[in-house]
Amino acid sequence: MKFHSTGPGQGRSFRLAEYFDIELRIHWSFAALAGGLGLWVLAETGSLRAVGAILLPIAMVFTCVVFHEYGHALMARHFGIRTQGITLFPIGGVAVLEREPASPAQELWIAVAGPAVNFLLAGLLLVGLLASKGMPSELLSAPSDASALGWLLRVNLLLGTFNLLPALPMDGGRILRAALALRMSNFAATQIASRVARGIAALMIFFGLTRGQWMLALIGTFVWSTAKAELVRAMVRDALEKRQGRWGSSLGRDATQGDRMQGGPIQDHPMPMQGDPRTQHAPDGEWIQPPVRPHSRDSD
Numbered sequence: 699m700k701f702h703s704t705g706p707g708q709g710r711s712f713r714l715a716e717y718f719d720i721e722l723r724i725h726w727s728f729a730a731l732a733g734g735l736g737l738w739v740l741a742e743t744g745s746l747r748a749v750g751a752i753l754l755p756i757a758m759v760f761t762c763v764v765f766h767e768y769g770h771a772l773m774a775r776h777f778g779i780r781t782q783g784i785t786l787f788p789i790g791g792v793a794v795l796e797r798e799p800a801s802p803a804q805e806l807w808i809a810v811a812g813p814a815v816n817f818l819l820a821g822l823l824l825v826g827l828l829a830s831k832g833m834p835s836e837l838l839s840a841p842s843d844a845s846a847l848g849w850l851l852r853v854n855l856l857l858g859t860f861n862l863l864p865a866l867p868m869d870g871g872r873i874l875r876a877a878l879a880l881r882m883s884n885f886a887a888t889q890i891a892s893r894v895a896r897g898i899a900a901l902m903i904f905f906g907l908t909r910g911q912w913m914l915a916l917i918g919t920f921v922w923s924t925a926k927a928e929l930v931r932a933m934v935r936d937a938l939e940k941r942q943g944r945w946g947s948s949l950g951r952d953a954t955q956g957d958r959m960q961g962g963p964i965q966d967h968p969m970p971m972q973g974d975p976r977t978q979h980a981p982d983g984e985w986i987q988p989p990v991r992p993h994s995r996d997s998d
């Protein structure tokens with residue numbers, strides 16, 4: 699398990715840009731998918747315009763995702779946590795934080811920041827929409843029959859709302875766990891949050907299978923397995939912290955404080971209906987954590 703200067707999985711991605719000293723990257727699977735889709739549309743229609751009509755809305759959605767991820771990253775920076783990079787996957791973005799938030803409150807604020815950016819953008823778009831009344835309608839023509847601003851407004855509302863679903867590893871699940879961890883141990887909080895997430899995942903799988911929404915069922919499976927993995931991780935951490943509490947009293951930290959250490963890469967799934975099943979495990983791999991060091995803990 700590595701957790702150094704380059705984030706896990708970033709080696710298989712391409713650099714797109716860099717904002718606020720944080721690299722923005724695109725995973726090869728996403729680049730291949732978008733490139734393949736563009737070529738397929740071009741081969742079918744022979745029209746670059748048609749290619750643009752397909753790829754432009756995707757680019758617009760992911761621009762909103764990028765804003766969302768930078769929301770997480772900049773809030774993390776506010777708490778002194780560097781972000782190794784932001785990588786775009788077909789099913790969403792992943793911001794890899796260099797270390798874990800030092801407290802449940804920090805995790806809560808970092809998790810809230812992403813959806814908050816989308817709601818802020820929605821608000822700004824609403825203002826723009828109201829101000830644009832009277833502009834020639836062709837200027838606002840959009841990927842759909844609605845106006846571009848209206849469409850983007852809905853995209854941001856959807857992104858913000860969907861990510862607030864209280865299902866680990868989504869932002870809402872992190873918020874739930876952090877809120878619980880304010881009044882109990884991280885392990886107990888993760889137990890409850892994981893149970894809630896698996897309940898939601900079960901519903902997703904049930905509705906997905908009974909209504910033929912295979913992608914929903916797939917996301918349910920993904921949420922289920924990740925929520926389970928979070929629980930296992932918390933169990934391991936809990937066991938290590940307890941051992942440390944017994945053996946390492948000279949370090950001057952108690953196990954409860956250790957329990958409150960938590961977090962991990964921020965993971966978002968903005969385009970659940972367009973995810974490629976073959977990439978479902980890609981963001982999952984981003985959940986690699988720094989090994990818990992029983993005898994030292996960075997406090998910077």
Ligand SMILES: [Zn+2]
Pocket residue numbers: 766770809812813861869964965966
């Ligand atoms: Zn998020």
